[in-house]
Amino acid sequence: MVKLHGFTHSTCTRLVALVCKEKEIPYELISVNLAKGEQKEAAFIAVQPFGQVPYIDDDGFILYESRAIARYLIKKHPNQGTPLIPTDPKAEALFEQAASIETSNFNAFVAPIVAEKIFKPRRGIATNEAVVAQLLGMLKAKLDVYDVILGKQQYLAGDSVTLADLTHLPYGDAFCHAGFAEEFESRPNVARWWKAISNRPAWLAVKNGA
Template identity: 75%
Template sequence: MVKLYGFSGSTCTRLVALICKEKDIPYELTSVNLAKGEQKNPSFVAVQPFGQVPYIDDDGFILYESRAIARYLIKKYPNQGSPLIPSDPKAEALFEQAASIETFNFTAFVSGIVAEKVFKPRRGLQPNEERVQELLASLKPKLDAYDLILSKQKYLAGDSVTLADLAHLAIWHCVFDSRPNLSRWWKDISSRPAWLAVKDGA
């Protein structure tokens, strides 16, 4: 069984849990209390030197960074659950293209919004609404491009769902969008049983 060390509500921990659900991989969550700073304890940092969640222990194999963990689990269990990463070289290249879009044209902006709208209130701080609006303005042309891509295909990498699509799930809620193709895509991926099982916590 995969041992997942993280915080149930964290976006990155939920991504790993989501992939476990998609691939029918049993996992055991060991809770790391971010509010108490447990991720900065010496024993944790000895394993995850950046003091961030999550990391996994897969029968002694330690791995951190949620996207790396997701790729590892998908490739280790290719015949379980949904494929999520294509094996054909061209299809895999299109997946990598979509994964880069998610990382650099979406999450790079939305993570700042999450920090302001989610994490600051949890610490009793006021969100910087001006900063949120700046980030949303920067995100607008990115979402225009998303809608264009999704007007031509069902998912970001083609007509099969991949990790590139699923990586949006835990933070998309901070972005309200009514573009028709984006709305269709979001309704599709957010109704997947694996996501419904972890959306409120890993």
């Protein structure tokens, strides 16, 4: 069984848990208490030198970085659960294109907005609303493009769901909880896509904790 070392509510831990659910891969969550700084302790740093969650131990194979973990698990178990990464070269290239879109045109803006609106206040630090406004302005233009793309196909890489869609879920959900759901809902194709991926059983199983 895959041992998932992470924090139940962390975005990246839940992404790995989501992939495990989609791929029907049993996993055991080994809780890392971020509030106590366990991710910065020597034993953890010895395995994950950046002191971040999660990492996995798959029968002695250690891997960190949630996107790398997700790809590894998907490719290790190609014949069970949801495919998530195509094997046809052209389809895989479209998946990689979509994955790059998420990293550069979504996560790059949504993650710091969530950090400002949710993570900083939890630590007693004031939100920098000017930073939020600037990031949100840039994100709006990106989501307009998403709406065009998703007006031509069901998902970002075509008409089948892939990892590139699912990577939007943890931070996208936090973005909505931070008061920005309208940014998805006001764009019809984005709204349809967001409703489809955010209601997947695998996500519903982990959205409140890995």
